[in-house]
Amino acid sequence: MARLSLAAIARAVRGEVILGSRPPERGAEHEVDGYSIDSRTAKPGELFFAIVGPRLDGHEFVKAAVAGGVVAAVVAKGGAAKYPDSPALIRVKDTTRALQDLGAHVRRARPLRVVGITGSAGKTTAKEMTAAVLGQRFPVLKSEGNLNNTYGLPLMLLRLEEIHEAAVLEMGMSSRGEITRLVEIADPDIGAILNVLRVHLEHFGTVQKIAEAKGELFQRMRKDAVAVFNADDRLVARLGRAFPGPKISYGVTAKTARVRAEAIELEGLRGSRFILRSDGGSVPVSLALPGRHNVFNALAAASVGIVLGLQGEEIRRGLEAVRPASMRGVLHRLPSGVEVLDDSYNSNPAAMERAIESLRTAAPRGRRVLVSGDMLELGPYERKAHARLGTQAAEAGIDLFIAVGPLSQRAADAARAAGGVDVRHFPDAETAAAFVASDVRPGDLVLVKGSRGMKMERVVRALLLQDGDDAPGGAGHAGGPA
Template sequence: MVSGEARGGDETIVVRGVSKDTRTIEAGNLYVPIIGAKFDGHDYAKEAIGKGAAATLWQRDRGAPPEGVPAIVVDDSLAAMQRLAAAYRRQLPVRIVGVTGSNGKTTTKDMIAAVLAERYNVHKTEGNLNGDIGLPLMILQMDERTEFAVLEMGMRGFGEIELLTRIAKPEAAVVTMIGEAHMERLGSREGIAKAKLEILIGLEEGGLFAYNGDEPLLAALLPSTPKPESLRAVRFGAGAGNDLTPSGIAMDADGSTFTVNGEKEPVYRIPLPGRHNVVNALAAVAVGRFFGMADEAIARGLATMRPTGMRIERLRAPSGLTVLNDAYNASPSSTRASIELLKELEGFRRKIVVLGDMLELGDREADFHREIGALLAPDRIDYVFAYGPLSKHIAEAALPAYGEDGSRVRWFPDDKQSLAGEVAKVAGPDDVVLVKGSRGMRLEEVVQRFMTEQL
């Protein structure tokens, strides 16, 4: 399965599961030594065996495996794990849904998995394990009884999603939207769209392609994209020209309700506020219908979904302050959506936003931050707190609308504690604060202070 050569072991060794981390390894696992920029997993192979691993992969250019360590010698340990995942996937009758997009893919993955779980045994991507290491691990962690797997596919450049989709061979593929993240590697939004559409290369014949029809780039590039000869394309989105559109949207701080295509029934509810989340829920509706599920079962699944943490996670601080924790990641498009959500929320005395830098945006990073600042309006959002060097542009663009004294717009280049303290001075129990920033800004530390202190 991995095109390797056994060393120091025999056919009596049985492998149960795969791990790349000695901290979480279980008895019988095959240890996979990953090589990073500042570490080499081969250095921990002996420790892995000592903790119960049955054997280890061993990259040929790392010399001989340690004495007494059963090993499978391969040319490339990561590529071998990827081949292993592809081979295991082919052995199973599992049906796979692949989900990608610049924003919303994790939440969409969670919604699709919740829908399918109404009828099937479902496995889904955990956390952010959606790349060339994470996706193979997710496949190798599947129980043989798994009926469906919903796998998130992330990328930073061309060819990465093609690799993942060739491993997973999905029966349904979803593209949520095209944003601006990774612009420095892919050059343009068109480049990002092309990279996301690579998911179709591995799509099974006759499979479903559900994509955001509000994004003209996807429709324009689809005819020239390598894909199966036969597929079923379903467009979802807010625009009238889509196959699935939301109607009757109602929203509160706990979630959103909607119907589809103007129909009165069923009424769907998701435990997430925001029109962008409603649009992505349509992808789950499309997938559920494609696999023969009744609308009522789809509605039950959506109502019970549990989103991955730090994605519009509603929290209540000890002071009574409502915190919308969206600190997992940020791009211009996802930040715009979160700001629009905050503007639409009712029932709060004051609305406060804490915005961190949006990273990996290339040469236009300053422009993108200024555009976000220009969206902020004092009649809809009462206070603006910006964090990080790039977010200075957010504060500068927002300041003219809020008044030159700067009392309602504050910028903090590098001090989260001071930022949290200043928010505490204006935030009360009847207020709501949205926290949004790229992963590298670690704004969950600000959220944690809100949740552990009386403001």
């Protein structure tokens, strides 16, 4: 955690320290123990930023944060009279800007290798792989949870400690300009764009506009930074070629790719094997994450490692150490004999297609069961996307297709029309969970996936609770494909 005094923070964010009637022990030179934007989780000794968001105004929660023991609050409204119990305040013009500027200040305070990763899908897995690769040589800070936006990314940078020599940061977005601001804050030395897919269409309208928004990463990076890009993705390759500085491409089919995967062997839920080849050298890699898409994520991580001078064996060790992140492909083998593949964190048409392929190539003793929640934010494409999903599920030989949510009614109808699959539809995850928990049999493989807003983890939780496992990571947790 970046330990800074209130005075140093005020200088970094162009603010003013206002000491209260009962100021911190060292006054303006008091060092904070951490940083928070949530009064419910703020800890004693931390600095609370009163963020003004689209729904809530953090200034209304300063009193609660102070009651919880924070040492000071960053505010843009009012002063000591408004917050009489606060030991100290830092008065600024804009609290969100202050948080971002402080993150930027900490990032630039000392030498640090910063990697920014964006893409329509796979950001978290690519981040985990990249951190594991770089971790073979450097102490690494990596993004946690959903801290990948204009609030979360600066909070991650504020967790930097003296020991860290590299930072691997996810960069998410839901509108134009967000990636630009994240680049301004993080100033990445290496930027990676993984893919451009049909997601967030509700906000952007077209895939081309999504590409333009993702492309802000390369447009805004320093010209001496390095662009890493997927040469097999047409839109991404165009963005990469346009970058005026140094660049490195990766891929499977593109002849121009500098980092390549050859002799790929997909091994179902056990993962995959391939030969990683670059600059005349090669190394065999065995991934514990299933699916061809994870080979691409591994290539992105390997490319970053190559840019930073890691050797093939270091890259291999890093990649082979990675296991699925929570709710992103974790396999639970339950005592009852049921297997649950928890991919419930999010969904989009391309990711769902990959999930169905993983289920198709698996060889369970019992049924292949797909529990699919609505894919949200697809705009005018949502009807077609859900109908296509239902057809794909039927054609993949799924034994039981459980569609969840109002949009997924179209998927259920399409699957029934295609035939050859038992189809059920439920309005929400709660009702689907009750059915799935009562219907599964020993030997079944159940894949659960859906957009974040559908809360499909409730289906996973119902299966784990029924089998005596009280939470993901409990007794029945297999830690990913094995």
